[in-house]
Amino acid sequence: MVEKRTRQSSIELLRIIAIFFVLIGHVGVVIGLPSKEDWAVTPISSLIRILFSSFAVGGVDIFVLISGWFGIRFSCKGLGKFVYQVLFLLWSIYLVVICIGNVPFTIEGIQISMGLTSGYWFVMAYLGLYVLSPVLNVFCENATEKQFRLFLIFFYCFQTYYSWVTGFVNYFEGYSIVLFCGLYLTARYFRIYPIKFVWGHAWEIYVGCTLVVFVIASFGQWKWGSALRMLRYDNLIVILACISLLCVFSKWQFQNKIINWLATGCFAVYIIHFNPFLFKYFKIVIIWMENTFNGPILLMMIALFLVIVFITCTIIDQIRLRAWTIIAKK
8 A cells, every 4th residue: 555665466466355355345234244034034145145254354454464564664755645545536536426416515525535434444544553653663673572472462362352352442343543553563573473383374274264253153143143243353363364364375476567556456446436425336236236136146246346346446546646656756
């Protein structure tokens, strides 16, 4: 997102997968988790919905872990580029929908175009992470391995008990800058001090953790109509799955210009498709598909739609990139 360095295509591929996880998660927001009635009528479909949610829940965590893996190099230019990307896309969308007559110019519209909505919590949390990154980097560079390890152990013990289990401390279910800082430091630790067992069994750990999330969430949803807090960003099992998947992709070393190019648009995909002025059309399409198709055909249609959304947003983002090139030169 804000890092500027030689791109490792395997990690960029994971970045693309992560944004598709986010898109799948937003499909889940529209369709919703299966109710008890759904389990009784369509148990297979209900299981598939939980399965996709179990894989997709880690999308946001993966994005932050990738930033921690490479490390954020704070600079005023980098900060400006991040803010510019957000505001350019949001204001462009707002001006376009105003020009075509869909919405009027209002205070609410200005608020949305400044990213000041709950839907853009990621922008605010990541911006906070970027600002705090120099402090986090100093800790990473000066702490001993033991100090680093103990910090992460205590951090996740505190978070898991007081936030995920009891809810006494509100991390907003992981929609939080505090979690982002923890994820950033987690990725830095695994990059600096590789854990042999995790590296040697990364794929098995990822699959195992995801299946645990799937089984428990499915049982809870079927029995009590609740996923039992398994489908949350601050779930330690989800975090372990994500860091394991990052280790899997980091082992691959290759360069691919197409993958690198597609990955540059990942953040724009989130900004554009989740914009309140556009997301309502995303909902309409998903609901229409759900009411029109069934089984494998429905899955194929949703997959095709998400690919179209991804490619469209990536192409639109090229306008922003070209404009930034001109601004940066001046």
